[in-house]
Amino acid sequence: MTVDAKPVAELPDPRDYGLAVVGEEELPAELTSLVAEVRSLVDAVAHTRAGDEELSAARASVAEAAARLRGGPRHEIGTMVRHIRDGGRVEYGTLTNLVAGPTNAAAPPLRLDTAPEGGLRAQVRLNGTYQGPPGLVHGGWLAALLDQALGAAAGAEGMPGLTAHLDVDYRRPTPLNTPLEITSRVTGTERRKVFVAAEIRHGGEVTAEGTAVMVRIDLPGEEGA
Ligand SMILES: CCCCC/C=C\C/C=C\C/C=C\C/C=C\CCCC(=O)SCCNC(=O)CCNC(=O)[C@H](O)C(C)(C)COP(=O)(O)OP(=O)(O)OC[C@H]1O[C@@H](n2cnc3c(N)ncnc32)[C@H](O)[C@@H]1OP(=O)(O)O
Numbered sequence: 001m002t003v004d005a006k007p008v009a010e011l012p013d014p015r016d017y018g019l020a021v022v023g024e025e026e027l028p029a030e031l032t033s034l035v036a037e038v039r040s041l042v043d044a045v046a047h048t049r050a051g052d053e054e055l056s057a058a059r060a061s062v063a064e065a066a067a068r069l070r071g072g073p074r075h076e077i078g079t080m081v082r083h084i085r086d087g088g089r090v091e092y093g094t095l096t097n098l099v100a101g102p103t104n105a106a107a108p109p110l111r112l113d114t115a116p117e118g119g120l121r122a123q124v125r126l127n128g129t130y131q132g133p134p135g136l137v138h139g140g141w142l143a144a145l146l147d148q149a150l151g152a153a154a155g156a157e158g159m160p161g162l163t164a165h166l167d168v169d170y171r172r173p174t175p176l177n178t179p180l181e182i183t184s185r186v187t188g189t190e191r192r193k194v195f196v197a198a199e200i201r202h203g204g205e206v207t208a209e210g211t212a213v214m215v216r217i218d219l220p221g222e223e224g225a
Contacts, residue, residue: 011158012217014080014092021080022095024102031074031103038105043127075103086113091156099148110145112152112182119185120153126176137174139208142200146210149184150196154214157186159194161214174200174207192216 014021041062050058081095081102091112095103100110108124115121124145132138147163154161174180184198194214199206 011090011092011155012160017217019078019080020076021082021092022075024081024083027081027102035103035105036109039109042105043129046129083111089114089156091152092160093152093155097148099144100152110148110182112149112156112184114156115183115185119183120149120156122149122182124180124182125178126180128176131176133173135176137176137180139168139170142170142174142208143168143210145182145200146184146198146208147212149182149198150210150212151214153184153186153196153198154194154216157194159186159189159214159216161192161194161216163212164193164215165213166210167212168208168210170208172202172205172207174202178202180207187211192218 045058048055048058075095077096079095080092083091083093085091093100095101097107098104099107100112101107108126108130110122110124112120112122126137126141130137130141132140143166146168147166150166151161151163179202181201182198183201184196186194187197188195192215194216195211196214197211198209200208
């Protein structure tokens with residue numbers, strides 16, 4: 001197995017695949033702050049102590065807000081968002097990605113940055129709407145976070161692909177409402193396969209870890225790279 005990472009300059013441009021791209025900086029601040037407000041709304045709804053009258057009034061306000069927002073979509077499904085990360089690294093993701101999409105209120109605010117030791121690193125805090133067992137993060141969400149970090153690690157090295165195989169080990173319970181650290185990196189390549197590893201830590205201790213085989217998307221002009 002060899003590590004054969006492509007320089008970031010060769011990161012494929014999704015437009016070469018016929019996909020629309022929007023720069024993160026082009027998203028209106030009004031939209032990103034609305035997304036943050038809806039995340040907070042979902043948490044508030046899940047844990048509200050409001051009485052019946054207030055619940056009815058809130059339902060009417062939410063229905064009114066939804067009516068204002070309906071209409072043709074601003075961006076078609078499949079639109080990619082271009083992020084410029086620390087050090088000028090360019091990263092693409094789907095705009096409404098369930099784990100990291102900046103316009104998806106169902107996604108936690110997740111930003112994977114280049115780690116000084118190599119690979120990617122993010123900090124995330126998951127509120128009570130990510131609950132599985134009492135007080136703990138849902139295991140499926142931990143797998144989703146790991147999958148995202150694993151895919152992004154391959155993408156960050158110019159080798160975007162689809163997850164073919166994902167292994168997750170849950171080592172310790174992962175608590176809600178506390179900072180979690182996510183790390184990921186490429187560990188090797190073999191033909192179109194990219195081997196990646198990732199961890200989630202709480203208080204410095206690994207609570208969940210995963211490895212995956214990502215299969216590289218064939219790039220234009222490349223065969224069996
Ligand atoms: C579309 C263009 C986009 C351009 C994007 C540009 C930039 C984007 C940059 C970065 C992206 C950033 C972040 C991404 C973040 C998160 C990602 C989330 C990940 C997901 O959410 S993703 C959804 C779930 N995922 C799927 O929906 C996959 C369904 N699946 C398939 O689409 C096929 O199954 C596929 C394509 C995987 C393979 O199919 P295929 O026909 O292309 O290739 P083939 O079968 O020949 O396999 C080739 C080699 O992989 C080995 N291999 C195959 N399967 C394996 C397995 N299960 N375990 C171990 N090894 C396996 C073979 O053994 C062979 O290995 P060998 O070379 O040794 O023979």
